[in-house]
Amino acid sequence: MTARRSLSALPTPAALVDxxxxxxxxxxxxDRATKLGVRxxxxxxxxKCVEAARLQASAGTQAITVSTLAxxxxxxxxxxxxxxxAVPLAPGRADEAAQLAARVDRLHVLIDHPDALQPVERAxxxxxxxxxxxxxxxCGYHRAGxxxxxxxxxxLAARIASSAHVEFQGVLTHAGHSYACRNPDEIRAxxxxxxxxxxxxxxxxxxAGIQVLDVSVGSTPTMSVADHLEGVTxxxxxxxxxxxxxxxxxxxxxxxxxxxxxxxxVVGRYPERSAFxxxxxxxxxxxxxxARQVDPDxxxxxxxxxxxAVTWHHARIHALSQEHGHVRVDGGLPTGTFRIGDKVRIIxxxxxxxxxxxxxxxxxxxxxxxxxxxxxxxx
Amino acid sequence: MTARRSLSALPTPAALVDxxxxxxxxxxxxDRATKLGVRxxxxxxxxKCVEAARLQASAGTQAITVSTLAxxxxxxxxxxxxxxxAVPLAPGRADEAAQLAARVDRLHVLIDHPDALQPVERAxxxxxxxxxxxxxxxCGYHRAGxxxxxxxxxxLAARIASSAHVEFQGVLTHAGHSYACRNPDEIRAxxxxxxxxxxxxxxxxxxAGIQVLDVSVGSTPTMSVADHLEGVTxxxxxxxxxxxxxxxxxxxxxxxxxxxxxxxxVVGRYPERSAFxxxxxxxxxxxxxxARQVDPDxxxxxxxxxxxAVTWHHARIHALSQEHGHVRVDGGLPTGTFRIGDKVRIIxxxxxxxxxxxxxxxxxxxxxxxxxxxxxxxx
Numbered sequence: 007m008t009a010r011r012s013l014s015a016l017p018t019p020a021a022l023v024d025x026x027x028x029x030x031x032x033x034x035x036x037d038r039a040t041k042l043g044v045r046x047x048x049x050x051x052x053x054k055c056v057e058a059a060r061l062q063a064s065a066g067t068q069a070i071t072v073s074t075l076a077x078x079x080x081x082x083x084x085x086x087x088x089x090x091x092a093v094p095l096a097p098g099r100a101d102e103a104a105q106l107a108a109r110v111d112r113l114h115v116l117i118d119h120p121d122a123l124q125p126v127e128r129a130x131x132x133x134x135x136x137x138x139x140x141x142x143x144x145c146g147y148h149r150a151g152x153x154x155x156x157x158x159x160x161x162l163a164a165r166i167a168s169s170a171h172v173e174f175q176g177v178l179t180h181a182g183h184s185y186a187c188r189n190p191d192e193i194r195a196x197x198x199x200x201x202x203x204x205x206x207x208x209x210x211x212x213x214a215g216i217q218v219l220d221v222s223v224g225s226t227p228t229m230s231v232a233d234h235l236e237g238v239t240x241x242x243x244x245x246x247x248x249x250x251x252x253x254x255x256x257x258x259x260x261x262x263x264x265x266x267x268x269x270x271x272v273v274g275r276y277p278e279r280s281a282f283x284x285x286x287x288x289x290x291x292x293x294x295x296x297a298r299q300v301d302p303d304x305x306x307x308x309x310x311x312x313x314x315a316v317t318w319h320h321a322r323i324h325a326l327s328q329e330h331g332h333v334r335v336d337g338g339l340p341t342g343t344f345r346i347g348d349k350v351r352i353i354x355x356x357x358x359x360x361x362x363x364x365x366x367x368x369x370x371x372x373x374x375x376x377x378x379x380x381x382x383x384x385x
Numbered sequence: 386m387t388a389r390r391s392l393s394a395l396p397t398p399a400a401l402v403d404x405x406x407x408x409x410x411x412x413x414x415x416d417r418a419t420k421l422g423v424r425x426x427x428x429x430x431x432x433k434c435v436e437a438a439r440l441q442a443s444a445g446t447q448a449i450t451v452s453t454l455a456x457x458x459x460x461x462x463x464x465x466x467x468x469x470x471a472v473p474l475a476p477g478r479a480d481e482a483a484q485l486a487a488r489v490d491r492l493h494v495l496i497d498h499p500d501a502l503q504p505v506e507r508a509x510x511x512x513x514x515x516x517x518x519x520x521x522x523x524c525g526y527h528r529a530g531x532x533x534x535x536x537x538x539x540x541l542a543a544r545i546a547s548s549a550h551v552e553f554q555g556v557l558t559h560a561g562h563s564y565a566c567r568n569p570d571e572i573r574a575x576x577x578x579x580x581x582x583x584x585x586x587x588x589x590x591x592x593a594g595i596q597v598l599d600v601s602v603g604s605t606p607t608m609s610v611a612d613h614l615e616g617v618t619x620x621x622x623x624x625x626x627x628x629x630x631x632x633x634x635x636x637x638x639x640x641x642x643x644x645x646x647x648x649x650x651v652v653g654r655y656p657e658r659s660a661f662x663x664x665x666x667x668x669x670x671x672x673x674x675x676a677r678q679v680d681p682d683x684x685x686x687x688x689x690x691x692x693x694a695v696t697w698h699h700a701r702i703h704a705l706s707q708e709h710g711h712v713r714v715d716g717g718l719p720t721g722t723f724r725i726g727d728k729v730r731i732i733x734x735x736x737x738x739x740x741x742x743x744x745x746x747x748x749x750x751x752x753x754x755x756x757x758x759x760x761x762x763x764x
Contacts, residue, residue: 073708293671294667329430
């Protein structure tokens with residue numbers, strides 16, 4: 007048996023997952039789903055790796071949500087057999103979806119426009135495989151989805167439900183506007199809107215004689231704080247596995263719940279301008295601006311000591327270039343801190359975007375590497 | 386011989402390189418270096434692929450600049466033998482650098498702090514290989530580099546020059562503050578500062594009896610417009626191979642010079658809110674905010690038709706989530722445009738960050754795929 011690698015032996019930058027924190031986050035969300043009376047179908051786009059998805063499955067169901075067909079194929083190969091591809095399907099990729107559907111028990115796809123239905127029907131017909139279709143509904147985010155009060159929404163649901171080639175699974179939404187919230191009370195209001203609009207739309211369809219099997223909602227902020235989910239059957243949060251600096255600022259989680267960090271080395275030290283430079287830039291952290299609605303001066307992540315015992319809130323990552331992170335420190339650089347070669351941990355603003363920049367994550371426990379997890383990438 | 390793939394047959398999102406445009410950009414910068422009387426050592430971090438580096442080498446010298454040790458190893462394996470690693474070296478990776486130095490003719494590393502010298506000397510000694518060291522100087526960007534007027538800068542240069550284990554190659558700067566400029570006149574002023582501060586620092590070192598072999602400057606904006614480079618021996622621009630929406634806005638290039646684009650499919654269409662959604666989100670385009678100092682309303686890229694004949698300046702990519710690009714169109718969605726399944730080309734804000742998100746680029750000519758180029762990633 008070889009000695010476990012210590013954190014200080016890792017080349018930087020590197021992505022670390024604190025296993026115990028991730029497991030705690032996974033269990034807490036599984037408990038919430040149970041308490042709220044809905045199925046948890048976690049969105050695996052945050053981690054994109056089998057190891058984390060298996061932890062989620064062991065705490066709840068085998069059903070997952072994905073953001074790319076590459077993820078869908080990857081997780082299907084790993085044995086996941088009930089998959090929702092939660093981005094409106096591009097007509098040019100309907101054949102791929104139909105092929106994949108033949109390899110799993112259920113592949114659910116999304117549409118929100120009449121012109122998207124025919125390509126799905128054609129692909130299902132040519133592959134002899136009935137695809138399951140969700141109708142995406144706009145609950146107030148105004149990114150994608152049908153207007154739940156429109157005539158068109160009802161007509162499209164009826165067309166899907168009466169199709170000979172696809173099955174109508176139900177309605178699905180994502181309250182992405184929860185990411186504009188500033189505190190848990192604001193998030194709770196968005197969660198109520200997400201639930202009520204979507205459940206109300208399902209009632210409207212049922213009143214018109216359309217069978218709605220699933221009412222699927224979810225974002226990590228709303229699912230972290232929602233009071234109840236009456237009328238909903240399924241939640242699809244994803245970010246909660248890792249959480250991040252953004253989620254802690256808006257109040258979805260505590261800072262201690264953040265499971266993904268980037269380890270970086272101090273490679274430049276400039277006491278004369280109260281600044282230092284780390285070897286984690288935009289290609290290690292991503293350029294997500296963070297929750298500036300809460301803190302207009304928030305940087306590109308939160309700086310902690312290597313053991314995470316100290317959080318330096320006065321050290322702000324104020325700029326990122328490709329491979330440099332530029333950190334300014336309020337009140338000057340104390341002697342003996344942030345020395346050339348010192349290592350720090352960065353809690354990224356947006357763990358989904360940060361994780362996707364790495365070929366592997368070091369899964370750690372007790373400050374040593376337990377395993378390497380390999381995410382899928384591409385589309 | 387198989388038929389060449391047409392653009393419309395590519396799964397989206399995908400990264401495309403217009404070969405002719407890239408070749409024209411490469412030749413133009415090589416001509417500028419010749420005219421300005423300096424060596425061109427292109428920064429290959431923008432494309433990270435051998436194919437583009439070979440085009441650059443065939444237009445000029447074999448010398449390159451890299452931003453990671455992974456790039457250094459990758460290009461060394463491809464036969465590039467004169468490499469500058471232009472990020473201050475992390476002490477923990479000095480051994481790797483010394484090992485790599487043994488595989489090439491010249492590996493130049495950067496330091497800008499006395500505490501960084503000893504690890505480099507130790508690694509050079511233990512590998513029996515003299516490393517070449519540049520002293521990084523701050524020409525006004527204030528990210529990294531010594532203050533060229535300080536006593537410490539002179540002392541550090543003297544220490545490097547007198548070391549028994551490393552060779553002092555010269556001084557090096559990067560005028561990253563050119564990225565804050567709004568037009569070519571402002572860029573020219575930064576270019577003059579970059580040149581004059583660095584050449585002046587070299588004169589100061591020489592006056593103190595220190596031999597300075599190279600005076601290396603460069604950013605794509607400054608090198609695209611600089612009037613002259615007296616006192617400079619080398620330029621290191623990188624982005625110019627592809628340019629991007631940012632560079633076109635600040636006036637480093639014309640829109641027609643942008644060689645990297647992302648092909649995306651319209652997957653959502655919302656005439657009621659004058660918007661559509663494409664399947665290129667933050668993981669395909671990167672979240673670089675672009676040249677907001679020029680256009681506060683600039684989006685996350687510029688939308689063009691599939692054949693690039695039409696540029697839709699009134700279509701703004703106003704938000705990116707992980708796999709969705711949300712586009713608002715001033716004046717409404719014209720019938721027959723941006724239909725579900727239509728494909729568009731996006732000129733990204735920052736081609737370096739966008740390119741790094743893809744496992745391959747499709748190199749195209751005459752609207753068909755000529756080759757696939759594979760970039761290196763990681764650190």
